[in-house]
Structures are given as C-alpha cells and as structure tokens.
Amino acid sequence: MRLSQMLFVTLRDDPADAEIPSHKLLLRAGYIRRIGSGVYAYLPLMWRVLQKVSQIVREEMNATGAQECLLPQLQPAELWKESGRWDTYTKAEGIMFSLIDRREQQLGLGPTHEEVITTIARDMIRSYRQLPQHLYQIQTKFRDEIRPRFGLMRGREFIMKDGYSFHVDEESLKATYQDMYQAYSNMLRRSGLAFRAVEADSGAIGGSGSTEFMVLADAGEDEVLYTEDGKYAANVEKAVSLSADAVTSQFIAHEKRETPGTDTIDTVCKFLNCSPTQVVKNVLYQTVYDNGKTVLVLVSIRGDQEVNEVKLQNELTKLAANYDAKTIIALTVPSAETQQTWAAKSLPLGYIAPDIADEYIQGNQQIHSQFLRFVDKTAVDLKNFVTGANETGYHVVGANWGEQFKLPELVVDIRKARPGDRALHNPEQTLQSARGIEVGHIFQLGTKYSVAMGATYTNEQGEEKPLVMGCYGVGVSRLAQSAVEQSYDKDGIIWPVAIAPYHAIVTIPNIKDAQQIEIAEKLYKELNQAGIETLLDDRDERAGVKFKDADLIGIPYRIVTGRAIANGKVEVVERATRKSQEIDINEVIGTIK
Ligand code: ATP
Numbered sequence: 274m275r276l277s278q279m280l281f282v283t284l285r286d287d288p289a290d291a292e293i294p295s296h297k298l299l300l301r302a303g304y305i306r307r308i309g310s311g312v313y314a315y316l317p318l319m320w321r322v323l324q325k326v327s328q329i330v331r332e333e334m335n336a337t338g339a340q341e342c343l344l345p346q347l348q349p350a351e352l353w354k355e356s357g358r359w360d361t362y363t364k365a366e367g368i369m370f371s372l373i374d375r376r377e378q379q380l381g382l383g384p385t386h387e388e389v390i391t392t393i394a395r396d397m398i399r400s401y402r403q404l405p406q407h408l409y410q411i412q413t414k415f416r417d418e419i420r421p422r423f424g425l426m427r428g429r430e431f432i433m434k435d436g437y438s439f440h441v442d443e444e445s446l447k448a449t450y451q452d453m454y455q456a457y458s459n460m461l462r463r464s465g466l467a468f469r470a471v472e473a474d475s476g477a478i479g480g481s482g483s484t485e486f487m488v489l490a491d492a493g494e495d496e497v498l499y500t501e502d503g504k505y506a507a508n509v510e511k512a513v514s515l516s517a518d519a520v521t522s523q524f525i526a527h528e529k530r531e532t533p534g535t536d537t538i539d540t541v542c543k544f545l546n547c548s549p550t551q552v553v554k555n556v557l558y559q560t561v562y563d564n565g566k567t568v569l570v571l572v573s574i575r576g577d578q579e580v581n582e583v584k585l586q587n588e589l590t591k592l593a594a595n596y597d598a599k600t601i602i603a604l605t606v607p608s609a610e611t612q613q614t615w616a617a618k619s620l621p622l623g624y625i626a627p628d629i630a631d632e633y634i635q636g637n638q639q640i641h642s643q644f645l646r647f648v649d650k651t652a653v654d655l656k657n658f659v660t661g662a663n664e665t666g667y668h669v670v671g672a673n674w675g676e677q678f679k680l681p682e683l684v685v686d687i688r689k690a691r692p693g694d695r696a697l698h699n700p701e702q703t704l705q706s707a708r709g710i711e712v713g714h715i716f717q718l719g720t721k722y723s724v725a726m727g728a729t730y731t732n733e734q735g736e737e738k739p740l741v742m743g744c745y746g747v748g749v750s751r752l753a754q755s756a757v758e759q760s761y762d763k764d765g766i767i768w769p770v771a772i773a774p775y776h777a778i779v780t781i782p783n784i785k786d787a788q789q790i791e792i793a794e795k796l797y798k799e800l801n802q803a804g805i806e807t808l809l810d811d812r813d814e815r816a817g818v819k820f821k822d823a824d825l826i827g828i829p830y831r832i833v834t835g836r837a838i839a840n841g842k843v844e845v846v847e848r849a850t851r852k853s854q855e856i857d858i859n860e861v862i863g864t865i866k
C-alpha cells in the first residue's frame with residue numbers, strides 16, 4: 274500500500290476525550306475514529322490488525338477441532354425469555370439493546386450467544402454419538418455498557434470470538450475447557466502479550482469454574498491478586514485468602530486442592546500429624562461457591578458434639594457478607610435437639626441426617642457423594658450450584674478446635690481477599706496486586722442453559738440427559754488495543770510483529786530525488802513479493818514528518834532510501850529498539866525476514 278493513496282490522517286495532539294495511552298495513540302495514528310459513544314470505525318490500518326488477531330484466534334481454535342460458524346445478531350426475545358435472561362439483560366442496568374420490529378415482535382442485539390447456540394443444539398443434537406461439539410464465531414457484539422470508555426477497550430459495539438461446546442458429561446467438558454485454556458494462552462503469547470490466567474467469577478453468564486485471561490497493564494479496569502510463587506492468581510472479586518489477623522498459632526495446616534476430591538482423612542492426618550480419630554473429632558469444613566451468590570459451608574460436626582448454634586449462625590452470616598453471599602447453608606451432623614432448635618428458628622441451615630453421619634466422616638469422596646444426595650433431596654434450589662470445594666475451593670483444618678470446639682476461629686480463616694493478605698496455599702506467601710485488562714474469559718457452564726431451554730441428548734442407556742456446556746470468549750478488538758497499552762513509547766505505537774498492520778515501511782526522504790524513488794519502488798515491490806507486508810511512504814512531505822508518522826503508527830521496520838544509497842545501502846531502523854543499520858540494498862529482505 275502507498276501512503277499517498279491511503280486514507281491516512283495523523284493528529285499531532287492528543288484528542289481531548291482519550292484518557293489512556295493506547296486510546297490516544299490509536300486515534301492519533303489514524304487507526305480508529307469515534308462515531309458515537311462506545312462506537313468506533315476501524316480504519317484500514319486497524320482492520321489489518323484486527324484481521325491478524327482474528328487469524329491467530331482462528332488458527333488456535335481450529336487446532337482444537339472447534340468449528341467456525343456465524344450466528345445471527347438479531348435475536349428473538351423468546352429465546353432470552355426461555356433462558357430467563359430477558360428481564361435482567363434489558364432492564365435499566367442491563368446491557369442488551371432491545372428493539373421492536375414492524376410486526377411488534379421484541380428482539381435483542383446479541384451481547385452474547387448462549388441462547389442462540391442452545392436452540393440450535395436443541396434442534397440438532399439428538400444422541401451421545403454426536404458429542405462433543407464446539408462451534409465458534411468471530412463477530413460484532415453489542416452491549417449497552419453503562420460506562421463505555423477507553424476506545425476499543427469498552428465499546429458498545431466490539432468484536433468478540435465466542436465459542437460454545439456441548440458434552441455428555443463434566444469430564445468431557447473439562448477436557449475442552451483445558452484445551453481452551455491452552456488455546457487462549459497460545460493466542461496471547463503469539464500476539465506478543467504479557468498476561469496472567471486468573472480464577473474468576475462467572476457473573477451473569479452463570480456456571481461453575483471460570484478463568485479470565487488478563488493482560489497486565491496499569492490502565493486495566495480489573496484488579497488481580499497473585500502470589501510470587503505463581504501458584505495463585507485470581508480476580509479480586511473472586512480471590513480468597515486467610516484473614517491476616519486470623520493467622521494465629523491455631524492455624525495448623527491448610528491446603529488448596531489440586532485434584533478434585535482426592536484428599537481424604539489420611540491426607541489430613543499427615544498434615545496435622547495426628548490420628549484419624551483426632552481429625553474426626555476435630556472440625557473439617559469446606560466452602561463451596563456458586564458464582565459468588567451462594568456459599569455452602571460444609572461443617573462436619575459429630576452428632577454428639579455440642580454446637581453453639583448462635584455463634585455458628587453469627588459466623589456464617591459474617592462469612593456470607595465476606596462473599597457477598599445470598600444464602601449460606603451449613604451441612605452438619607447436629608444432634609436431634611439441635612436440629613429441632615434450628616428448625617424452630619428457621620435458620621438457613623441444612624444438615625445431613627445422622628443416619629449417614631458415619632459415612633460422612635469417612636473421607637471426602639463420601640462427603641461429596643452424600644452432599645450431592647443431600648442436594649438432590651433438599652428443597653433449596655441448587656440447580657446451578659457447583660461443588661467448588663472439590664474443584665477449586667479450599668479445605669482448611671485446624672488442630673485445636675476439636676476439644677474446645679471453637680467454631681468462630683475456624684470460620685473466619687478464609688475470607689474475601691485483600692492485597693497483602695496471606696495466601697491459602699501457603700501463609701508465607703502474601704497476595705500482591707496488579708492491574709489487568711480482561712481479554713479472554715472461559716467458563717464451564719454446566720447445564721444452566723440446556724436445562725432452562727430443554728436441550729437434551731440420549732445417552733448410551735437410552736436416557737434423556739441435559740447437554741453439558743462450556744463457553745469461551747475473547748475480545749478481539751480489546752486484545753488489539755491491549756497490545757498497544759503494553760507496548761508504546763513517547764513517539765508512538767510499537768506493534769508486536771505478529772499483529773502489526775504491516776511489517777515494514779519504505780520511506781522516501783526526498784520525493785524529488787529520482788534515484789531514491791527508484792530504489793524505494795524496487796524494494797517495495799520485492800519485499801511484498803517476499804511476503805513481507807510493506808507500506809511505501811511516497812507522500813510529498815518533509816522527511817521529518819514521514820519519520821514521525823512511521824514511529825507513530827508503529828511499523829516494526831523502517832527502511833529509508835536516504836544518502837546511503839550512494840554506497841548501495843539503505844538505512845534499516847527497528848521500531849522497538851531504534852537500532853539503526855546501514856544494509857546493502859540486496860540484503861534487506863534477508864535481514865528483515
Ligand atoms: P468486562 O468485565 O470487562 O465488562 P465481561 O466479563 O463482561 O467484560 P465477557 O462476557 O466475559 O466480558 O466477554 C468475553 C470477552 O469480551 C471479555 O473477556 C472481553 O475481552 C470482551 N469484552 C467484553 N465486553 C467488552 C466491551 N464492552 N468492549 C470490548 N470488549 C469487550
């Protein structure tokens with residue numbers, strides 16, 4: 274492309290409404306243009322960047338066997354009513370643009386596509402033989418954000434890759450989730466970004482496990498808490514820690530589970546260096562999260578133990594506040610008397626019947642299955658409930674609690690984390706804080722949408738089961754701007770080579786010099802032929818203006834056909850390092866490639 278023919282306008286001064294460096298630079302360098310609040314035009318240079326990012330995303334998705342498709346942006350309200358999301362998404366703080374067509378039908382502009390894909394799956398997937406499936410698309414999304422800002426970072430119209438997978442069971446879902454974790458890491462690495470994968474909250478999308486991919490930058494709207502040893506990283510909304518003041522001599526051992534449900538009483542015994550009986554006599558508890566709304570606390574208390582239920586209730590209420598929880602359920606093995614007291618007070622507490630108590634204290638496998646049975650039986654709506662403790666949760670054991678039975682000290686040990694808190698996996702590690710830009714988010718959805726919308730398949734035994742789902746999103750346009758936020762200097766953008774709109778720019782300092790033009794034209798042609806995407810700055814401008822613009826738009830290599838051509842050489846300047854070399858004209862391709 275010749276700059277003389279391109280719609281290319283750069284601005285000398287920072288635009289007034291841009292707050293962060295990447296937004297300023299993309300506007301100044303002529304990559305984007307604001308059309309309205311949170312609505313931007315992607316100009317030719319930007320579109321090339323977005324296509325490069327999309328292509329990296331596409332390659333990584335295809336490599337996992339996911340299939341590209343394109344879903345409608347106009348979505349009938351009925352689908353959203355079926356899933357139960359229409360009201361929350363269209364009310365005052367909701368983010369969906371809704372409209373009414375000429376037939377008085379309600380529609381929404383797609384902010385995300387769970388409803389659309391689930392209706393397709395409901396129609397097309399019949400049998401376990403068709404599973405698993407994974408479909409994705411790269412498309413414009415619409416969200417009426419409350420605070421659109423920072424250019425492409427938070428637009429009301431933006432490009433997302435969103436993928437949805439369908440499975441027979443959780444195990445198959447987890448395999449795909451793991452593939453996505455890897456694919457997302459690859460995408461970001463290939464795009465030249467420094468990032469961190471963090472445990473995250475599932476928010477309005479719903480479901481259990483979720484991981485966010487955070488590009489580290491001061492302008493990030495999210496806060497990430499992590500430990501130096503790299504073993505813990507979570508969005509601050511989700512992060513938990515040991516409460517700093519609760520770390521006393523009472524705290525003996527703690528463990529973050531690596532493998533679901535595999536730590537048994539034996540493991541605990543090793544930690545505490547004591548016998549199983551001692552452990553059983555002590556208190557064992559687990560917390561289970563349901564995307565921040567419900568916290569289930571499993572308190573295993575021997576039936577013959579006295580329970581101070583007032584204290585317990587107080588502590589659970591405190592815990593609920595720590596987690597912004599709406600419901601707290603303690604599963605205990607209380608005495609018959611205690612059960613009666615609780616029932617009389619209608620405390621939001623559940624319990625495991627004494628007849629299964631023995632099994633309950635055998636080990637966590639049993640606890641887990643009993644727990645699930647309990648969930649089946651209970652009237653509490655736990656459809657979307659996730660057994661976080663057996664996946665990503667925590668399991669804390671204290672030694673002195675047994676004899677004295679001091680539940681309060683136990684319960685306050687885990688809390689919503691703040692920077693500087695001690696980490697659960699190791700109290701010697703403290704939580705550090707960093708700013709992050711959420712560029713990707715992967716979710717294990719489970720059966721939330723398939724149950725709500727009746728999307729089922731028939732298993733090998735001929736039974737009808739709800740499809741188990743996952744969904745995976747990456748903000749293509751946000752990712753592109755994040756790259757700038759991570760890589761610029763006082764003169765402009767420094768694109769990572771993989772997503773730069775062009776790899777090289779040939780600059781003709783003096784457009785009146787026929788020899789300069791001839792060499793530049795030759796190089797321009799040869800570089801493009803060699804597959805090095807090259808711009809030619811053949812504008813009738815002063816050399817200084819051209820150099821400034823080349824720096825501003827951030828093309829990785831600048832080739833200048835200046836004075837050195839007298840010696841058969843050109844100047845090659847690397848944008849990132851500013852390293853300048855004089856290179857033989859016929860060695861330029863080899864040097865850059
Ligand atoms: P945020 O917390 O920043 O509002 P989100 O959690 O609502 O994002 P998801 O629903 O997880 O976003 O969507 C997947 C990805 O889409 C995000 O990780 C992000 O990269 C991108 N994204 C979301 N909202 C926007 C937006 N308004 N503008 C640009 N990209 C966005």
Ligand code: MG
Pocket residue numbers: none
């Ligand atoms: Mg959002």
Ligand code: MG
Pocket residue numbers: 711
């Ligand atoms: Mg988010």
Ligand code: MG
Pocket residue numbers: 711713714
């Ligand atoms: Mg998200």
